[in-house]
Amino acid sequence: MTRAALLLPLALLVACQTPPVARDPSPATGPGYVHDDSANAFGFAVRNLRAEHRNAFFVGKSFFNENWIVAPASPVARDGLGPLFNARSCSSCHLHDGRSAPPPPSVPMTAMLLRLSVPGIGEHGGVRPEPTYGGQFQGNAIPAARAEGDALVFYDELPGRFADGTAYSLRRPRYVLTNLNYGPLAPGTLVSPRVAPIMAGVGLLEAVPEAALRALADPDDRDGDGIRGRLNVVWDARSGRLATGRFGWKAEQPTVFQQTATAFNEDIGITSTLLPAENFTPAQRIPAGLASGGSPEISDRILHDVVLYARLLAVPARRGADRPEVRRGEQLFTELACAKCHVPELTTGPVRDLPELSRQRIQPYTDLLLHDLGDELSDQRPSFAARGNDWRTPPLWGIGLTQKVNGHENFLHDGRARGLAEAILWHGGEAAPGRDRFRALPAADRAALLAFLNSL
Amino acid sequence: MNSLSNSRALLCLALALLPLRPAPAAPAPPTEATVLAHYAKLVHANAQDAHAAAQSMQRAIEAMLKSPSADTLAAARRAWLAARVPYLQLEATRFYDGPMDRLDPLMNAWPADENYIDYVKGDASAGVINQPAKFPRLTPELLLTLNEKEGKRNIATGWHPIEFLLWGQDFSATGPGNRPFTDFTPVAPNHARRAEYLRVATTLLVGHLGELVAHWAPDRADNYRAELLKAPPADALARVLRGLGAFSGPELAGERLTVAYETKEQEDEHSCFSDNTHNDFIYDALGLQNLFLGRYVRTDGTRLTGPSLHDLLQARNARLAARLTKEIEAGLAAARGIPAPFDQAILGADTKPGRQAIKRAIAAFWTQSRSIVEAAGALGITLKL
Numbered sequence: 001m002t003r004a005a006l007l008l009p010l011a012l013l014v015a016c017q018t019p020p021v022a023r024d025p026s027p028a029t030g031p032g033y034v035h036d037d038s039a040n041a042f043g044f045a046v047r048n049l050r051a052e053h054r055n056a057f058f059v060g061k062s063f064f065n066e067n068w069i070v071a072p073a074s075p076v077a078r079d080g081l082g083p084l085f086n087a088r089s090c091s092s093c094h095l096h097d098g099r100s101a102p103p104p105p106s107v108p109m110t111a112m113l114l115r116l117s118v119p120g121i122g123e124h125g126g127v128r129p130e131p132t133y134g135g136q137f138q139g140n141a142i143p144a145a146r147a148e149g150d151a152l153v154f155y156d157e158l159p160g161r162f163a164d165g166t167a168y169s170l171r172r173p174r175y176v177l178t179n180l181n182y183g184p185l186a187p188g189t190l191v192s193p194r195v196a197p198i199m200a201g202v203g204l205l206e207a208v209p210e211a212a213l214r215a216l217a218d219p220d221d222r223d224g225d226g227i228r229g230r231l232n233v234v235w236d237a238r239s240g241r242l243a244t245g246r247f248g249w250k251a252e253q254p255t256v257f258q259q260t261a262t263a264f265n266e267d268i269g270i271t272s273t274l275l276p277a278e279n280f281t282p283a284q285r286i287p288a289g290l291a292s293g294g295s296p297e298i299s300d301r302i303l304h305d306v307v308l309y310a311r312l313l314a315v316p317a318r319r320g321a322d323r324p325e326v327r328r329g330e331q332l333f334t335e336l337a338c339a340k341c342h343v344p345e346l347t348t349g350p351v352r353d354l355p356e357l358s359r360q361r362i363q364p365y366t367d368l369l370l371h372d373l374g375d376e377l378s379d380q381r382p383s384f385a386a387r388g389n390d391w392r393t394p395p396l397w398g399i400g401l402t403q404k405v406n407g408h409e410n411f412l413h414d415g416r417a418r419g420l421a422e423a424i425l426w427h428g429g430e431a432a433p434g435r436d437r438f439r440a441l442p443a444a445d446r447a448a449l450l451a452f453l454n455s456l
Numbered sequence: 457m458n459s460l461s462n463s464r465a466l467l468c469l470a471l472a473l474l475p476l477r478p479a480p481a482a483p484a485p486p487t488e489a490t491v492l493a494h495y496a497k498l499v500h501a502n503a504q505d506a507h508a509a510a511q512s513m514q515r516a517i518e519a520m521l522k523s524p525s526a527d528t529l530a531a532a533r534r535a536w537l538a539a540r541v542p543y544l545q546l547e548a549t550r551f552y553d554g555p556m557d558r559l560d561p562l563m564n565a566w567p568a569d570e571n572y573i574d575y576v577k578g579d580a581s582a583g584v585i586n587q588p589a590k591f592p593r594l595t596p597e598l599l600l601t602l603n604e605k606e607g608k609r610n611i612a613t614g615w616h617p618i619e620f621l622l623w624g625q626d627f628s629a630t631g632p633g634n635r636p637f638t639d640f641t642p643v644a645p646n647h648a649r650r651a652e653y654l655r656v657a658t659t660l661l662v663g664h665l666g667e668l669v670a671h672w673a674p675d676r677a678d679n680y681r682a683e684l685l686k687a688p689p690a691d692a693l694a695r696v697l698r699g700l701g702a703f704s705g706p707e708l709a710g711e712r713l714t715v716a717y718e719t720k721e722q723e724d725e726h727s728c729f730s731d732n733t734h735n736d737f738i739y740d741a742l743g744l745q746n747l748f749l750g751r752y753v754r755t756d757g758t759r760l761t762g763p764s765l766h767d768l769l770q771a772r773n774a775r776l777a778a779r780l781t782k783e784i785e786a787g788l789a790a791a792r793g794i795p796a797p798f799d800q801a802i803l804g805a806d807t808k809p810g811r812q813a814i815k816r817a818i819a820a821f822w823t824q825s826r827s828i829v830e831a832a833g834a835l836g837i838t839l840k841l
Contacts, residue, residue, distance in 0.1 A: 035840040036702075038553040039561065044706065047840055054822075055714050062715040062724060065608040067569050077719065091608040110606050317840075 030360040032204050034314040041316040041401050042097035042200040048356045049312060060309025063302055065091040068268055070142045071293035077302065080293020082269040083145035083286050084138035084279055086113045090263065090306070093196035097313060099402055100196040101410040102173070108139050108150040112415060113267065114175060115192040116185070117381060124235035124242070126252075127383050130189050132182050132283040136266045137191075142291050149180040153193070155416070160425070163440040170425055172376075173416050182284050192379035193414035194249055200398050202247065202256050203311025205364060207348035207357040210244050216343060216367045227340045227430050229369035232392070234384045237274055246368050249413040250383050251392035257307045264298055264306075271296045272303050311354055315362070315397045320455050329452025332445055336434040341393045343367040365396035365456065374428020377412070389429055400454035420453050421446065485771060486763035488689035491750070494762035495696055496681045498752045500672035502546050502743075505755040507665040509539035514658050517618075521651045524640040533622050537732060540615070542755055544736055545743030546668075551702035552695035555671035555680050559664050561604060567723050568611035570620055572602075574650065577625060584612065585649045594652045596660050613660050616727070621654045623729035626722065629800060632731035690837060696765070697832045700744055701841045704787065705825025708740060709818045717814050722799040733798035737791035737817065744824075745784045765831075773834040780831055783824040790817035 031048035034041070045057050063078070067088040071079035086109075087093055093100040093111045100111040114137045117127035129135035133148055141147040155171035162168065175191055219230045232245030236254045245251035253259040257274075264270040266279050273296050280286045298306075320326055333339055342365040351357040370390040380388040391413060399420070403409050409419045417423035427435040438446065484490075516535035520528035547564075550556045571582035584591050584602060591598060602612035611617060624635025638644055640651050671680040684692050716724040725733045746752045750764025770777035793813045795801045801810030825841065832839035 029840070033840070036551070036553075036698075038551065038557045040551070040557070054710065055718050058710045058714040059718045061711065062719065066567070066723070067607055067609045077721065078723075087606065089607045089609065092606045095604065095606075095608060 029317060030362065031356065032201070032314055032360055032362060033317040035317045037316060037319050037401060037404070039096060039405050042198055042313065042398060042405055044314045045312050046203075046314045046356050050356060053308060053312065053354070053356070056305040056308045057312055058309075059302070060305035060307070063090075063298075063306050064094075064097075064309055065089060067092075068270060068293075071291045071297075073293075076293070077299070080270050080291070080297030082140070082142040083290050084148060084284075085140050085142075085269040086136070086138050086267045087111070087140075088268065090268075093267070094199050096405045097199040098406040099198050099408075099410075100415070101406070101408040102153050102193075102195065102415040105154050106152055108152060110139070112193060112195040113137065114151050114177070115194060115381070117190045117192075117383075118186050119188055119190065125233070125384050126235060127190075127381070129281070130186055132281055133185065134279060134281045134284075136279070137177060138269075138279070144290055145286055146181040148182060150178050152176045152178060153414075162443075162446070164443060166443065168421070168425065170422055171416055171418070173414055190379075190381040192381040192383075195410070195413065195415040197249070197394060198398055198402075199310055200313045201315040201362070201364060201395060202259075203313065203351075203354065203357050204315065204348055204360065204362050205246060205366070205368060205395065206256050206311065207351045207360075208346045208362075208368070209349035212346060212349075213244065213246075213368050217369055225337070225340065226433065227337070227371070229341065229367055229371055230385060230390070231368075232370055232383075232385045245384060245386075245392075249391055249394070250386040251368065251370060252383050252386070256311050257303075260307050260310060261303060264303070270298050272298050273300055274303075308354070312356060315364075316401055318363075318455050319400070320451075323451070323455070325448045325451045326455045327452075328445070329448035329450065329455075332441070332449045333452055336437050336449070338431075338434055339365075341367055341369070341371050341431070342396055343393075363397060363456075366393045369393060371431070372429035373426075373431060376428050377426055379413075396453065396456050398456065400456050420450050424449075486767040488693055488768065489685075490763040491765060491768050492685055492689060492692050492696070494750050494764065495747060496672060496685060497674070497762065498746060498750065498760055499546065499549055500669065500674065500681065501754055501760055502542055502746075502752055503665065503669045503672050505542035506539070506546060507662070507669050509535075509542050509755060510658075510662045510665050513539040514662050517622075517654060517658050520637070521640060521655065524637045526637050529622065529635075529637040529640075533730065536615075536619060536622055537730065537735070540727075540732065540735065541739055543615070543665075544739035545746060545752070547707075547740050548703050548744040548747050549699055551707070552699045554684075554695065554699070555668050559668055562600070563614040563661060563664050564616070565604060565608070565611045565614055566616045566726055567609060567728060568616040568620060569607075569609040570625055572610045573612065573617050573620060573653070577627070580645070585653050586646050588646065588649060594649060594656055596656055599653075599656055599660060613657055614664075615661065616729075617657050618654065618661065619727060619729045619732075621650065621657070626729050626731060626799065631797070633729045690835075693835060694832065694837045694839065696747070697828055697835075697837060697839055698841070700747060700765075701825050701828035701832070701839060703740075704744055704821045704828065705841060708737070709821035709825065712737070713814055713818045713821070716798070716802045717811065717818065720802050725798050725802070728799065731797040731799065734791075734794050734796040734801075737794055738788070741784075741788040741791040741821075745788055748780070748784055769831050769834060773831075776827070776831055776834055780824065780827045783820070783827055787817070787820040787824050790820040793817070 032046050034044040068081040069079050070081050073079040102112050103109050116130040116133055116137055118130055120128045122128035137151050138148050139151055154174045158170045158172055160168050217229045217231055219228055221228050232251035233242050234245035234252055234254055236243035237258060243254035245254055247253040247259040261272045261274040264272060265275040269279055271278060276296055344365055345361060345363050348357055348360045370386050370392055372389045373391050378388040382388055411417040411423035412426060417426055424438050513535035516532040520532040550560055570576045571579055574583040574585045576582050599612045604610060623633035626633040640647055673679060676682055712726055722728055726736045727733045748765050751761045753759050766777055794817055795810050829839045829841055
C-alpha cells in the first residue's frame with residue numbers, strides 16, 4: 001500500500017485535538033459505524049454492543065466462519081453438512097463478512113451459485129423450483145451422495161468507448177451446467193446467478209421502518225423522473241404471511257433471520273426449525289436421514305446467535321470524505337441521479353430485541369427497492385413481485401474496501417463487473433440516463449465519482 | 457534444559473526484577489514523538505526475536521525431516537513453542553492496519569481445519585497432502601493461494617498448520633496431539649509430501665516474519681516505521697491505542713475466550729494441537745503490557761525500556777494511568793490463572809475453577825479495553841471501538 005493511501009484514511013479515522021472534546025469529521029459516525037479500514041473492516045460489532053449480547057455475537061461469529069462437517073462427527077454442534085451443498089460455511093462465500101466473486105472460466109463455482117426454476121408462479125407467489133434439481137444448483141455433496149454437477153461461467157467481451165474515446169470492455173456472462181448427475185434439466189429452466197453480498201449493516205437495514213421505504217417507492221413514476229422503485233412482496237415463513245422483501249439481490253427475503261435460515265438450508269444443507277426439510281427433491285432419491293446431524297441440524301440457539309451476529313455487524317466509516325476529489329465525486333453522484341436509488345441516508349426505527357440498532361441516521365446508499373436495470377442485466381427469472389429486469393438497489397457502504405477485505409473488485413449480482421466503472425456501465429433501464437452521463441464525463445470526473453464510491 | 461524453559465526462566469527472572477511501575481520519571485518528560493519512536497523500537501526488537509526464533513524452529517524442523525525420530529520431532533515441537541513466545545507478544549500490534557494486520561492472515565490464522573491439510577481420524581485421504589493428483593506440486597504459491605480459500609477455516613499457511621504437522625490431532629484429555637514421527641518416514645503414505653508441506657509452510661513463515669522485521673527496521677525511509685513516525689503524532693498514537701484496545705476486547709476477550717467458553721469445543725481454542733493455548737493468552741497479555749509500559753525483555757534477556765504510553769498518560773491523568781496499569785497487570789494475572797490444558801479448562805459446570813478463571817480473564821480484558829478507550833480520550837483522541 002502506498003503511504004498516501006494509508007495516511008489519508010487513517011487521518012480521518014480519529015479526530016485528534018487537545019482534550020476534552022474531539023471533533024468528529026466523518027459524515028456517519030453513529031454507533032453502527034466502526035473506524036477501521038483493515039481487512040477485518042466488515043467483521044466488527046456495532047460500538048454500542050450491549051454486554052448481554054456480547055457472548056452471542058462471538059458465538060455467532062464462530063459459527064459463521066467455521067466449516068460444517070459430515071455427520072456423524074464428534075463436534076455435534078457443527079455436523080450435518082449436505083447431503084447436497086454449495087459451501088461448507090457462511091464464510092466460504094462471505095469471506096471476512098464480505099463479498100464473493102465468480103470463479104475463473106471453466107472452473108466450477110464454489111463461492112457463487114445458480115438459482116433454478118421453471119416458468120410460472122409457485123407457492124405463495126414465488127418461483128417454481130426446477131422439478132428435479134430444486135430451487136438451487138448444488139455443485140457439492142457429501143461422499144455418500146452425488147453432487148448435482150458443475151456450474152461454469154464463460155464470458156464474452158463487449159468493447160465500448162467513453163465519450164472522450166477511452167476504450168473499455170465489459171464481459172457478459174454465459175452459464176453452463178455440466179456433468180449433470182440427476183438427468184437433464186426441465187425444458188425452459190430459468191437460471192439466475194448470485195454472488196454473496198457483504199454482511200455488514202444488514203441489521204441496520206432491517207431496522208429501517210417499512211413506511212420509510214414505502215415513502216421512497218414510486219411505482220407509477222408520479223414525479224416523472226423516470227425512477228420508479230417498488231417493494232417486493234415475499235413470503236415470511238415464520239409469520240406465515242406476505243411481507244416486504246429486503247434482502248437478497250431481488251429482495252426475496254423479508255428478514256435477516258429468514259435469509260440466514262434459508263442460506264443454511266440451501267447453501268450448506270443445514271436444517272433448522274424454520275426449514276426442517278433437507279434441500280433435495282424426491283426425484284433425486286436421496287435416502288431420508290442420510291448423514292443427518294439431528295433435527296434440526298442447527299439448534300434454535302445457534303441460529304439465533306448467527307442471526308444476532310449478522311444483525312449487529314457494524315459498517316465501516318468513510319475514509320477521506322473531505323478530499324476535494326471525493327467531494328466532487330459526491331456532487332456527481334447526485335447530479336447523475338445515482339442518489340435517487342442509492343439513497344444516501346435513512347433512519348432506523350425502534351428495534352425492541354436489539355436496541356443497539358434503534359433510531360440511528362445511517363448512510364447505506366440504498367432504498368431497498370426494486371428497480372428496472374434493463375435487459376442487459378436481466379436474469380429473465382421473475383421472483384415474487386420482482387421481474388427479470390428488476391434488482392434491489394444494493395447498499396454501497398463499505399464498497400470501497402472490497403479489494404482490501406476480499407481481494408477482488410467484482411461487482412453486481414453475478415460479479416460480472418471488474419471494478420466500479422464497469423458496474424456503472426452495466427446499469428440500464430431506469431439507470432440508463434445516468435449511465436450515459438457517466439460515459440460522457442471527462443476522465444477526471446469519472447475518477448472523482450469512483451473516488452467517492454471508494455470512500456464509502 | 458530446553459530452549460523454551462530457558463527463555464521462560466529468563467523472562468520470569470526479568471519480570472521479577474521489574475518494578476511494578478516504571479522507574480521515576482526521567483528528566484525530560486515524554487512526548488508523543490518519543491513515545492512512538494520507542495514503541496517502534498520495541499516492536500522492531502520483538503519482531504527480530506520472533507524471526508530469529510522461527511529460524512531456529514526451521515533448523516529444528518529441517519533436522520527432524522532429515523532424520524525423523526521421536527527425539528528430533530520433540531525438538532522441533534520445543535522449537536515451535538519457543539518461537540511462539542516472541543511472536544505472541546507482537547499480537548498487540550494488530551488492528552490498526554499495520555504490518556501485522558497484513559501478515560496475520562498468512563501467519564496466524566486459526567482455527568485450522570485439519571482435514572484441509574492432512575489426514576484425520578476416519579479419513580486417511582483428506583487434505584492437500586494426500587491429494588497428489590489435485591495438487592501435484594506443493595509450492596509456496598500453492599499454499600498462499602489455498603490459504604483462506606473458500607472459508608475462514610481453510611488455513612494453509614502459518615503457525616497452526618505447522619503446529620498440526622508437528623503434533624497431529626489432539627484426542628487426549630491430559631496432553632496435546634501425538635503425531636508419530638513415522639508420518640515423516642516411508643511407512644506413511646505421502647510422507648514426502650507431508651515433509652514438503654511442512655518445509656514450505658515453515659519457509660513461508662520465516663519469510664513473512666522477515667518482512668515484518670523490515671517493516672519496523674530503523675534507518676529506512678520507505679517502511680511502515682518511517683511512515684508511522686512521520687504521521688501526525690496524534691494519528692500515530694491513535695493507531696497504537698486502537699491496536700491495544702481492539703486486541704484486548706473484541707479479540708482476546710471475544711473471539712479467543714468467549715467462543716470457547718460458550719461452545720466448550722476444543723476446536724475453538726487457538727493452539728489446539730499443541731495444547732499451548734494457555735501460553736498464548738499469557739504472552740498476548742504480556743505483549744500488551746510491554747507496549748503500554750514501554751518495555752520488552754528480549755529472548756537473550758536484554759531489557760529494553762523507554763518513554764511509554766503509560767508515561768504520557770500519567771502526565772495527563774495520573775489516576776487513570778495508575779488504574780490502567782493495574783488493570784493490565786490484572787489481565788496478565790488472569791491469563792496466568794487459566795489452567796492448562798485449555799481444552800479441559802473450558803469443560804464442565806460454570807462453577808468449575810477452569811471456567812471461573814476463563815470468565816475472570818474475559819472480564820479483565822473487556823475492562824482494560826474500555827479503559828484504553830478512556831486513556832485515548834485523556835490523550836485527546838476519540839477512539840471508536
